Amino acid sequence: MATRTIDRAVVRRLEQAVGRDGVLWRPEELLAFEYDSTIEKALPQAVVFPTSARQVAEVVRIALAAGLPVVPRGAGTGLSGGAVATLGGVVVALTRMSRILEIDAANRLAVVEPGVVNLELSKAAEPYGLYYAPDPSSQRACTLGGNVAENAGGPHCLAYGVTTNHVLGLEVVLPDGAIAWLGGRARETPGYDLRGVFVGSEGTLGIVTKIVVRLLHQPEATRTLLAIFDEVDQASEAVSAIIGRGILPSALEMMDREVIRAVEPALHVGYPMDAGAVLLIEVDGLREAVAEQAAAIRQVCLDRGAREVREAEEAEERERLWAGRKGSISALGRLAPNYYVLDGVVPRTKLPQVLRKVYEMGERYGFPIANVFHAGDGNLHPNVLFDERRPGETERVLEVGAEIMRLCVDAGGSITGEHGVGYEKRSFMEWIFSEADLAAMSKVKAAFGSSELYNPCKLFPTGKGCGEVSQRKIERLMAQVGPDAYI
Amino acid sequence: MSSNALPGAVADLEPALRQILGDALAPGDAACAVDGLVPRLVAAPASVEQLAAALAAANEAGAAAIPWGGGRHMALGNIPARYDIALRTAKLDRVLEHEPADLTVTVEAGMTLGRLQALLAERGQFLPIDPPAGRADAPSDATIGGVLAAGVSGPSRHAYGLPRDWLLGCRVVQADGTVFKGGGRVVKNVAGYDLPKLLIGSLGTLGVIVEATFKVAPLPAAQETFLAAFPSLPPAADLAFAADERGLALRALALIHGPMSTALPEVPASGPEGALAAGWLAGPQAAVERTARELAGLAREAQTRRLEGQQSEGWWARLGEADAASEASVAVRASLPASAVAGFMERLAALGREAGVAVASLSHPTTGLVLARLDSGRDERLVSAIQEARRVAVEAGGCLVVTAAPVAIKERLDVWGDMGEALPLMRRLKEQLDPRGTLNPGRFVGGL
Numbered sequence: 001m002a003t004r005t006i007d008r009a010v011v012r013r014l015e016q017a018v019g020r021d022g023v024l025w026r027p028e029e030l031l032a033f034e035y036d037s038t039i040e041k042a043l044p045q046a047v048v049f050p051t052s053a054r055q056v057a058e059v060v061r062i063a064l065a066a067g068l069p070v071v072p073r074g075a076g077t078g079l080s081g082g083a084v085a086t087l088g089g090v091v092v093a094l095t096r097m098s099r100i101l102e103i104d105a106a107n108r109l110a111v112v113e114p115g116v117v118n119l120e121l122s123k124a125a126e127p128y129g130l131y132y133a134p135d136p137s138s139q140r141a142c143t144l145g146g147n148v149a150e151n152a153g154g155p156h157c158l159a160y161g162v163t164t165n166h167v168l169g170l171e172v173v174l175p176d177g178a179i180a181w182l183g184g185r186a187r188e189t190p191g192y193d194l195r196g197v198f199v200g201s202e203g204t205l206g207i208v209t210k211i212v213v214r215l216l217h218q219p220e221a222t223r224t225l226l227a228i229f230d231e232v233d234q235a236s237e238a239v240s241a242i243i244g245r246g247i248l249p250s251a252l253e254m255m256d257r258e259v260i261r262a263v264e265p266a267l268h269v270g271y272p273m274d275a276g277a278v279l280l281i282e283v284d285g286l287r288e289a290v291a292e293q294a295a296a297i298r299q300v301c302l303d304r305g306a307r308e309v310r311e312a313e314e315a316e317e318r319e320r321l322w323a324g325r326k327g328s329i330s331a332l333g334r335l336a337p338n339y340y341v342l343d344g345v346v347p348r349t350k351l352p353q354v355l356r357k358v359y360e361m362g363e364r365y366g367f368p369i370a371n372v373f374h375a376g377d378g379n380l381h382p383n384v385l386f387d388e389r390r391p392g393e394t395e396r397v398l399e400v401g402a403e404i405m406r407l408c409v410d411a412g413g414s415i416t417g418e419h420g421v422g423y424e425k426r427s428f429m430e431w432i433f434s435e436a437d438l439a440a441m442s443k444v445k446a447a448f449g450s451s452e453l454y455n456p457c458k459l460f461p462t463g464k465g466c467g468e469v470s471q472r473k474i475e476r477l478m479a480q481v482g483p484d485a486y487i
Numbered sequence: 488m489s490s491n492a493l494p495g496a497v498a499d500l501e502p503a504l505r506q507i508l509g510d511a512l513a514p515g516d517a518a519c520a521v522d523g524l525v526p527r528l529v530a531a532p533a534s535v536e537q538l539a540a541a542l543a544a545a546n547e548a549g550a551a552a553i554p555w556g557g558g559r560h561m562a563l564g565n566i567p568a569r570y571d572i573a574l575r576t577a578k579l580d581r582v583l584e585h586e587p588a589d590l591t592v593t594v595e596a597g598m599t600l601g602r603l604q605a606l607l608a609e610r611g612q613f614l615p616i617d618p619p620a621g622r623a624d625a626p627s628d629a630t631i632g633g634v635l636a637a638g639v640s641g642p643s644r645h646a647y648g649l650p651r652d653w654l655l656g657c658r659v660v661q662a663d664g665t666v667f668k669g670g671g672r673v674v675k676n677v678a679g680y681d682l683p684k685l686l687i688g689s690l691g692t693l694g695v696i697v698e699a700t701f702k703v704a705p706l707p708a709a710q711e712t713f714l715a716a717f718p719s720l721p722p723a724a725d726l727a728f729a730a731d732e733r734g735l736a737l738r739a740l741a742l743i744h745g746p747m748s749t750a751l752p753e754v755p756a757s758g759p760e761g762a763l764a765a766g767w768l769a770g771p772q773a774a775v776e777r778t779a780r781e782l783a784g785l786a787r788e789a790q791t792r793r794l795e796g797q798q799s800e801g802w803w804a805r806l807g808e809a810d811a812a813s814e815a816s817v818a819v820r821a822s823l824p825a826s827a828v829a830g831f832m833e834r835l836a837a838l839g840r841e842a843g844v845a846v847a848s849l850s851h852p853t854t855g856l857v858l859a860r861l862d863s864g865r866d867e868r869l870v871s872a873i874q875e876a877r878r879v880a881v882e883a884g885g886c887l888v889v890t891a892a893p894v895a896i897k898e899r900l901d902v903w904g905d906m907g908e909a910l911p912l913m914r915r916l917k918e919q920l921d922p923r924g925t926l927n928p929g930r931f932v933g934g935l
């Protein structure tokens with residue numbers, strides 16, 4: 001790949017804006033910013049670390065005046081290539097804007113800078129008996145700014161909602177460098193809900209510089225169950241039966257045989273090696289409510305053929321059950337040198353049939369597929385296990401990935417439930433959106449004053465010079481997020 | 488926004504619309520008036536295609552169209568700059584998809600909320616959106632599209648959040664007749680921009696919502712109502728926040744201050760400065776029983792009452808009607824940080840006393856929503872009371888919208904208030920989606 005260089009005069013201007021220690025531009029310094037957690041890579045021409053909204057605005061103006069693309073970046077844990085500088089340009093890294101500015105316990109909200117790591121906010125809120133609900137599995141590493149940009153979810157989003165349900169207000173630097181507040185500290189503001197459309201815009205509409213989020217009370221009681229099934233079909237039917245019965249657990253996660261085979265020998269959490277699938281189910285709330293729900297869930301699982309339903313008696317046991325879930329992705333490394341994480345959604349009632357087809361496809365292509373996912377909301381994460389050193393294998397993995405996405409779409413679902421479209425899935429957008437739908441999105445982008453230079457080649461299916469989705473390299477994930485990260 | 492309306496072109500519109508709509512086109516009548524303006528024509532298309540074609544023709548001709556759902560929240564908004572055609576959505580009322588086990592439903596947006604709730608109830612489900620009833624003299628009940636466009640919500644927001652948390656996707660007809668959709672039909676989805684969010688509360692200025700997909704919820708196993716009347720507001724507010732703090736099984740918590748409480752049924756007496764705290768208990772039976780016990784413990788100083796069954800349901804429906812403004816009165820809604828709610832309600836009452844304005848207010852305190860009604864024979868008093876109330880709301884970190892007012896009042900203020908730095912962005916959005924200002928011109932923020 002040709003290395004793009006940067007005009008020294010532009011570097012000087014950037015240095016004037018954020019200080020000399022806030023700009024990287026030598027190629028060797030830029031290497032660490034070539035990736036996010038996907039397979040895309042591209043070298044930016046500079047990486048800038050602003051410390052205030054005004055600096056962000058200044059940097060954006062300088063970059064655009066120089067005709068350079070602008071790419072916002074949080075922790076780089078994204079799983080769709082969103083923070084990769086596909087066409088080069090200036091990466092605006094928000095990691096130095098990492099202060100928790102305020103925890104307003106009376107109003108159960110917090111005001112934070114975008115570089116705050118997700119888990120840090122819940123830790124800071126803990127003394128007040130509060131927590132921040134959206135818990136992406138990368139929460140030890142990913143930033144709240146990145147969560148806003150991707151509208152991130154997590155295991156406990158089933159009952160409490162994803163990022164967009166928790167964001168009240170955003171201070172943003174618009175593509176023209178103007179600073180504006182969208183939303184605020186109250187639950188609603190008059191006018192168009194611009195904060196609503198900004199959440200999940202994947203860094204294409206501007207850069208978030210402050211976030212007002214809601215915090216929730218820690219629940220009085222929590223109960224965690226592990227339901228063990230001989231067949232994956234039984235487990236997925238139990239999922240839709242639980243939801244169909246009107247029970248909404250706070251988490252409802254599934255791990256299949258392949259995942260159990262990886263997890264149990266590594267972590268010894270007590271998942272039976274001969275099980276076809278396990279469901280990890282959690283309910284929380286008032287003691288009386290969770291007791292009733294736990295009993296109902298147990299019954300539904302047994303009715304659907306569960307071999308056994310265990311319940312964690314103590315915190316320690318509960319953590320052990322979760323450790324298996326959280327350690328599942330890193331454990332997959334035991335089964336194959338590489339794995340490719342997919343993210344699709346199907347209506348919950350379609351889970352059994354779609355999962356069956358996913359396995360069939362794996363067989364047809366000759367790849368084992370390990371499924372560990374947010375079953376309660378139909379959000380699949382099939383992991384395709386492969387070895388990139390075998391010639392042609394990566395390409396075939398991408399093919400099976402595309403077929404599985406197509407399967408989700410045909411079942412009435414979506415091409416992404418939480419990881420975003422990014423660079424990776426732009427070409428699938430046309431499967432679910434018509435020309436008119438995409439045109440409406442383009443109009444929104446135009447209204448924000450965004451352009452081809454603003455995080456180019458992301459989210460929209462077409463873009464000048466973006467090329468075909470190709471040149472992929474699938475590896476890692478775990479480096480930044482620690483050994484017990486989970487997806 | 489500049490108007491491209493040519494009187495000639497608008498005059499030619501009628502035959503064009505007749506061709507598209509046939510009998511579904513009628514002359515304008517007072518039932519479709521907005522702020523006293525009566526449209527020349529009323530169109531009631533029977534399909535999305537028909538609606539799109541009619542709107543495109545209106546747009547082409549430079550005419551102004553106002554989408555009409557049930558007419559319940561038509562008092563909201565500034566006075567229209569122009570108004571040629573009422574575009575009724577009532578015939579778009581089909582269920583397109585309901586898979587109970589998925590807890591999702593897709594309907595056409597002209598369906599009334601009441602009909603959707605009845606349909607869901609048959610399967611033990613409901614959509615936790617329960618907006619105030621709005622104008623009692625409206626031609627029909629509130630429609631899904633109207634409720635979304637008006638951005639209204641009610642008591643259940645305490646436990647269930649806002650309509651924005653339940654709308655998964657929608658289809659929209661743009662002013663030029665283009666039909667687009669945003670979001671999807673599954674409960675989790677981050678593909679593309681979240682366009683449905685933009686439509687909620689947009690008052691039909693970006694497009695006509697013709698179809699909506701919602702997440703729905705199972706009906707709670709047990710429900711009942713707890714009322715506690717106090718001699719003043721602060722202890723009532725304390726009760727509400729204490730109940731919330733304990734995470735009790737409550738679907739709603741409301742505070743009622745001033746004369747509104749006497750208009751409600753079953754309310755224990757509480758004196759002239761009195762206030763009422765109301766809790767809507769909901770959840771598994773055991774959790775509801777415990778909640779009732781704890782509420783009783785918290786309300787020892789109050790006059791209390793428990794309502795069950797139909798009486799309980801009905802009470803919350805009546806609450807939704809209680810804040811409806813009469814023709815002559817003004818209704819406002821303030822959205823505030825929760826901790827500012829009780830103070831704001833007290834400030835409103837004081838303001839009323841100082842200015843000689845009768846004030847009644849109700850709030851959903853945990854989610855910061857205050858609805859108030861202001862009555863006075865003197866317009867200038869009302870205007871200054873509204874402005875003062877808005878100042879207080881803004882100072883507390885919130886905002887205040889006038890949701891209903893006589894034309895004479897609307898002429899003297901912006902019902903939405905100041906949009907700040909976000910206004911240019913909102914203007915550009917409007918220009919992108921409705922460049923000719925065909926939909927609801929003048930009614931939205933900043934004169935959009």
Ligand SMILES: Cc1cc2nc3c(=O)[nH]c(=O)nc-3n(C[C@H](O)[C@H](O)[C@H](O)COP(=O)(O)OP(=O)(O)OC[C@H]3O[C@@H](n4cnc5c(N)ncnc54)[C@H](O)[C@@H]3O)c2cc1C
Nearest residue numbers: 074075076077078082137143145146149152153203208418
């Ligand atoms: C092991 C692992 C587990 C994961 N589990 C989950 C999960 O359970 N749920 C889930 O939803 N995701 C998950 N992810 C994906 C990822 O962590 C999330 O998408 C996260 O929100 C990305 O945050 P980040 O700070 O790393 O953002 P980055 O990867 O740096 O950026 C992501 C996108 O956000 C934009 N962006 C970043 N900061 C800003 C800002 N301040 N303003 C505007 N745009 C900005 C970027 O341009 C890019 O488009 C997982 C990832 C890994 C590696």
